[in-house]
Amino acid sequence: MGRIIFYEDRNFQGRSYECMSDCSDMSNYLSRCHSCRVESGCFMVYDRPNFMGNQYFMRRGEYADYMSMMGMRDCIRSCRMIPMYRGQFRMRIYERENFGGQMYELMDDCDSIMDRYRMSDCMSCHVMDGHWLMYEQAHYRGRMMYLRPGEYRSFREMGMSGMRFMSMRRIMDSCY
Numbered sequence: 001m002g003r004i005i006f007y008e009d010r011n012f013q014g015r016s017y018e019c020m021s022d023c024s025d026m027s028n029y030l031s032r033c034h035s036c037r038v039e040s041g042c043f044m045v046y047d048r049p050n051f052m053g054n055q056y057f058m059r060r061g062e063y064a065d066y067m068s069m070m071g072m073r074d075c076i077r078s079c080r081m082i083p084m085y086r087g088q089f090r091m092r093i094y095e096r097e098n099f100g101g102q103m104y105e106l107m108d109d110c111d112s113i114m115d116r117y118r119m120s121d122c123m124s125c126h127v128m129d130g131h132w133l134m135y136e137q138a139h140y141r142g143r144m145m146y147l148r149p150g151e152y153r154s155f156r157e158m159g160m161s162g163m164r165f166m167s168m169r170r171i172m173d174s175c176y
Contacts, residue, residue: 002041002081004058006033010065022080025049033076037062042082042171044146049077052159055144057133057171080146082131082171089130089170091147093122097154100124109169112138122165126151134165141167 001020008014008030017029026033027049036045038060047053093113095101104117113119115138122134127149136142145160155163 002043003039004041004043004079004081005037005039006030006076006079007035007037008032010034012037012062012064019079020081022051022078024051024078026077026079035064036076041084044080044082045076046078046080047076051078051080053077055146057144057146082146082148085131085171087129089132090128091130091132091168092126092128093119093165093168094124094126095119095121097123097156099126099151099153106168109167111140111167113166113168114138123155124153131171133169133171135167135169136163136165138166140169146171 004019006017006019006026008016012035015030017026023029036058038058040060043058044051045056045058089107091106092103093106094103102117102119104113104119110116113122125147127147129149132147133140134145134147136144143163145155145163145165152158155165
């Protein structure tokens with residue numbers, strides 16, 4: 001399973017908190033968090049409690065000052081462990097909310113939905129298999145969102161208003 005250690009200060013200084021599962025509000029354990037070390041697994045970290053706000057993908061490694069590395073404005077407030085998955089990957093993306101408009105099924109990474117499908121917007125999706133990262137820009141750049149199996153009828157209602165997702169990548173087990 002995964003293991004991540006959060007530190008109050010940069011360069012792994014100050015009080016620490018070790019986490020091996022989801023944590024919806026780290027303020028119960030640390031007043032702030034400015035560095036972390038992922039010892040195993042993959043995690044999504046969020047700059048607001050309850051898995052809200054900007055999301056960042058972290059794989060095994062040391063993040064001595066992740067705020068400047070990733071351009072984060074606020075410190076980590078919650079985290080979600082991404083379970084290891086080795087099966088088939090499958091996701092349907094839709095042009096409009098509530099699974100409306102054009103629909104395409106993906107089973108592999110897509111670096112640009114515009115280039116591959118001539119689709120200018122993705123506003124809902126259904127993840128059937130696997131864990132995915134969706135990016136607001138082509139070629140896996142910009143803000144991201146973690147998706148696990150389930151139906152996502154409206155990215156806007158999930159707090160992602162104003163974001164357009166233009167590329168998708170499978171989260172493979174290579175980070176374990």
